[in-house]
Amino acid sequence: MSEAEFEAELVDKMQDALLNSDDLQDFLDQLAEHAAAAIDDRGEVACSVLLLRGPRDRTVSPGHSPTSWVEYQPKYDDGPGLSALRTGAAVLVYDVGKEKRWNDLMAEAASAGIDSVLALPLRVDDGGLGAVLSYYQRRGHGFSEALLAAASTYARIAAKPLLLAERIDRLARRAAHLAAALESRTTINLAAGIVMGQNSCSQLQAMEILRRASNSRNVKLRDVAQGIVEPLAGATTRFDE
Template identity: 40%
Template structure:
């Protein structure tokens, strides 16, 4: 059995890597992941719908879905504030409902989902670090027992591989944001330094005194220091200031 599953795991890992390389950010990665998940876990005559739930600051949102139907099914849970996907994401447990019409765990949600043609649900948590958001992969089927034991295992293996890709995507996004923040800070510093130089030239004062003049102007006008500095540069005919990175 292990020999049969190994090629599938390798194929999934390769697919996840391709998704990471082909998408520009985390949101796009998750959207492609939802579509890929639905395609991978569907079978002829048994279509699977997929959504990705993310929990941040106790609020839930579907950040990606394979289609509008999956999005609607996810958002039903948010309306009722309960359901298999919310439980999977918040508690980090797998939730499998083979037949919604025979399950009374979340009666309001299951009744509406069944009315919309869904008969079985499988929700699995992503394995993410504690300091990041909690998330889950939500799978819906129109057939009773749409996820047999083999399908559940395959989905579990899939989410394990996808979690690695998601962790990497989040890490890349965090690094990119840190770099962007650093560039913005350095750009602001450049404008302030240029404005300080103009004040020194105009007032024949020291750098410390020039900075005090800038800070007082910023405080008196209730305007950000960078904006005051840019106004001084503009009034001196300097125009936009560029920071050069090597």
């Protein structure tokens, strides 16, 4: 397969992953699985995807690889993946047993049966967003020049689809938050209307009653409102008769 054909196949698979994934996590799972299969069809290479939206906001996907291979890295504050993100350059550990950096992490990798690690940053160019592909081999010096080249090509092509998937997810989460806020406001307004009817007071006075109840009970305002609205939700009024 020529390099152009290889790249075209990768683009096609990533487009399919975008179209077929249920959410960002599902897309990352597919990305990790494809990333490993794209550079090695013998099952000797595993891959994980680490997505950072902030210092402590980390999304990890081990793909369909054995978790003992690929879930050891994200719990540490440094390592090949985070180093690759910080420097913007690939990090290759030929032999974890001889690596002098990240001693605890390398010891855990070795105990998980990992001998070689390759971390490649994805150039997403979106402020605080960062992403890295980490490849794992069960044998030392397991990344040949051909595998390195294939992995670098995959990381380059995967950057834009991953950025698109993250932005879609961001918009979906924002829409969900707005819907939740609207629902909460509707419930509060309904509760205020009930309080107005029960106490023959204005809307401002009803809202003040709800706020006092919220503060005295140390309960969120929407929860106080929900407690007022729910018992009446199934009640029959004369308008229903």
